[in-house]
Amino acid sequence: MEASLAISSRQQDLVRALRQQLPAHCILYDEEDTRPYECDGLAAYRQLPMVVTLPENESQVISIINICREKQVAIVPRGAGTGLSGGAMPIADGLVLSTAKLNKIIKIDAYARTAVVQPGVRNLAISEAVSAHGLYYAPDPSSQIACTIGGNVAENSGGVHCLKYGLTVHNVMAVRAITMEGEVIELGGGALDAPGLDLLAVFIGSEGMLGVVTEVTVKLIPKPQTARVIMASFDDVVKGGNAVASVIAAGIIPAGLEMMDKTSSRMVEPFVQAGYDTDAEAILLCESDGTIEEVEEEIARMSAVLEQAGATALAVSNSEAERLRFWSGRKNAFPAAGRISPDYYCMDGTIPRKHMAQVLIGITAMEEKYGLRCANVFHAGDGNLHPLILFDANKEGEFHRAEEFGAEILELCVKVGGTITGEHGVGIEKINSMCVQFSSEEITAFLDLKRAFDPDALLNPDKAIPTLHRCAEYGRMHVKRGSLKFPDLPRF
Numbered sequence: 001m002e003a004s005l006a007i008s009s010r011q012q013d014l015v016r017a018l019r020q021q022l023p024a025h026c027i028l029y030d031e032e033d034t035r036p037y038e039c040d041g042l043a044a045y046r047q048l049p050m051v052v053t054l055p056e057n058e059s060q061v062i063s064i065i066n067i068c069r070e071k072q073v074a075i076v077p078r079g080a081g082t083g084l085s086g087g088a089m090p091i092a093d094g095l096v097l098s099t100a101k102l103n104k105i106i107k108i109d110a111y112a113r114t115a116v117v118q119p120g121v122r123n124l125a126i127s128e129a130v131s132a133h134g135l136y137y138a139p140d141p142s143s144q145i146a147c148t149i150g151g152n153v154a155e156n157s158g159g160v161h162c163l164k165y166g167l168t169v170h171n172v173m174a175v176r177a178i179t180m181e182g183e184v185i186e187l188g189g190g191a192l193d194a195p196g197l198d199l200l201a202v203f204i205g206s207e208g209m210l211g212v213v214t215e216v217t218v219k220l221i222p223k224p225q226t227a228r229v230i231m232a233s234f235d236d237v238v239k240g241g242n243a244v245a246s247v248i249a250a251g252i253i254p255a256g257l258e259m260m261d262k263t264s265s266r267m268v269e270p271f272v273q274a275g276y277d278t279d280a281e282a283i284l285l286c287e288s289d290g291t292i293e294e295v296e297e298e299i300a301r302m303s304a305v306l307e308q309a310g311a312t313a314l315a316v317s318n319s320e321a322e323r324l325r326f327w328s329g330r331k332n333a334f335p336a337a338g339r340i341s342p343d344y345y346c347m348d349g350t351i352p353r354k355h356m357a358q359v360l361i362g363i364t365a366m367e368e369k370y371g372l373r374c375a376n377v378f379h380a381g382d383g384n385l386h387p388l389i390l391f392d393a394n395k396e397g398e399f400h401r402a403e404e405f406g407a408e409i410l411e412l413c414v415k416v417g418g419t420i421t422g423e424h425g426v427g428i429e430k431i432n433s434m435c436v437q438f439s440s441e442e443i444t445a446f447l448d449l450k451r452a453f454d455p456d457a458l459l460n461p462d463k464a465i466p467t468l469h470r471c472a473e474y475g476r477m478h479v480k481r482g483s484l485k486f487p488d489l490p491r492f
Contacts, residue, residue, distance in 0.1 A: 014095065031310045038090060103148075110220075154208050257285070
C-alpha cells in the first residue's frame with residue numbers, strides 16, 4: 001500500500017510538471033490509456049508505465065527529458081512497439097516517451113539520394129514517398145508496413161534484402177538526438193564520412209539507451225529495373241543449409257536469400273497462398289535484381305548452383321506479382337504461426353553460414369529435449385536465424401520451457417562463432433544471454449560507454465547491458481564443464 005501511494009504521489013508530481021510544458025492530450029497516465037504501452041511485440045513480458053508522453057516536436061522532447069532528469073525519472077523511448085525483444089517494455093515508476101507523433105518527412109533530395117525524416121515515420125512510408133523519383137529505402141523488416149525509422153535505428157533493423165543492401169547502420173547517414181542532459185547532438189552527416197569518432201555506428205543499435213532520436217537522414221537507392229526470385233525445394237534441411245553457403249561461395253550476392261523449413265512453409269501456405277512447395281523439407285528464396293540482362297544471368301548461375309547442391313525442384317517468378325507472392329509467405333511467417341499454435345516465441349541469433357546445417361540439426365534435437373515444435377525461418381544469406389518456438393501459455397510450464405529452448409539456441413549460436421542477436425536487439429529477452437557471449441571486461445566497457453552518454457542511467461535502464469552481478473548469477477545457473485563464466489565475481 002505504501003509503495004502504491006508513493007508511486008501515485010510521484011505520478012501526480014510528474015504529470016503536474018509535464019502539463020506546464022506539453023498539451024494535455026500529449027500526456028497519458030490513467031490505466032486505460034497507458035495499457036496499450038505495457039509491452040512491445042514481445043507480449044510475454046508486460047509492465048504498466050507510470051506515465052506515457054507523445055511529444056509533437058523536438059522542443060517538447062527536450063522538455064520531457066529535462067523534467068525527468070530533474071526528478072530522476074527513468075525514460076523508455078518507444079517507436080511503433082513492433083520490437084520483439086522487450087526493448088520498449090516500460091518501467092513501473094518510469095515514463096514512456098513515444099515518438100509516434102514525430103512523423104513528418106522533412107526533406108527529400110532526389111539528387112543527393114537522401115531523405116530527412118522524423119523518427120515516427122514508417123519504414124515503408126519512406127519508399128512510398130520517394131517512389132516517384134525512382135528511389136527507395138532498402139532495409140525492409142517484415143514489419144515495415146508498421147515499424148518506424150526511429151525504432152529501426154534503435155534496433156539496427158535489417159530485412160529480407162539486407163544481404164545485398166545492408167542493415168540500418170549501412171543506410172543511415174546522420175542522426176539528430178537528445179541526450180539525457182537535454183543536449184542536441186548530431187552524429188554523422190551528408191558526406192560518406194564525418195570528422196571525429198564514428199559515434200553514429202555506436203548510436204545505431206543502442207536500443208534507446210544513449211539518447212532519443214528526433215531526426216534521421218537516410219540513404220536512398222535507385223529502384224532496380226527488374227527483379228526475379230527462385231524458389232528452390234530441398235528434401236533435407238541440411239542440404240538447404242549447405243546450398244546457402246554454396247551460393248555465396250560461388251561469388252553470388254543475391255538481393256535476398258531466405259530459408260524456411262517444412263513447418264514454416266506449411267503454416268504459411270494456407271495463410272497467404274504463396275505457392276510454396278509444402279512437401280519440401282526446406283525451401284530457399286533467392287532473389288536477383290538489376291538490369292534485365294544482369295538478372296537473367298544471375299538467375300541462371302544461381303539455378304545451376306542450387307541444382308548442384310541437391311535442389312529437388314526450382315520455380316522462378318515470371319512477373320512482379322508472382323515475385324511478391326513468393327515473398328508474401330516469408331514476410332507473413334510470424335503472424336501465420338498463430339494458425340498452428342496458441343503462442344510462439346521468436347528467437348533471433350546469427351551464425352557463420354558454414355555452420356547452418358549444424359545449428360539446424362541442433363535445434364531439431366532441442367525440439368525433442370524440450371517437447372516443443374520449432375518453425376525455422378532464416379535470413380539465410382547473412383546467417384540470421386529466426387526460430388519460432390511454438391507453445392501454449394495456458395499449459396503450465398510451457399512458456400518456461402520455451403524460454404530455456406530459446407536460451408539454448410543462442411548458446412549454440414555463440415558456440416559456433418555467432419552472436420545472440422542479428423536485428424531484434426537484446427532488450428530484456430536476451431540480457432542473460434549476453435553473459436554467455438561477453439567477458440566481464442567487455443561488459444564493463446559497455447557500461448562505461450552507457451555512462452558517458454547517460455551518467456545517471458535514466459535512459460532505458462536495465463535493458464541490453466547486464467550487470468556483472470547478474471552474469472555471476474546466470475553463470476551459477478548454467479555451469480559449463482564445472483566452471484563459472486565469471487569466476488572472479490562475488491558469489492552471493
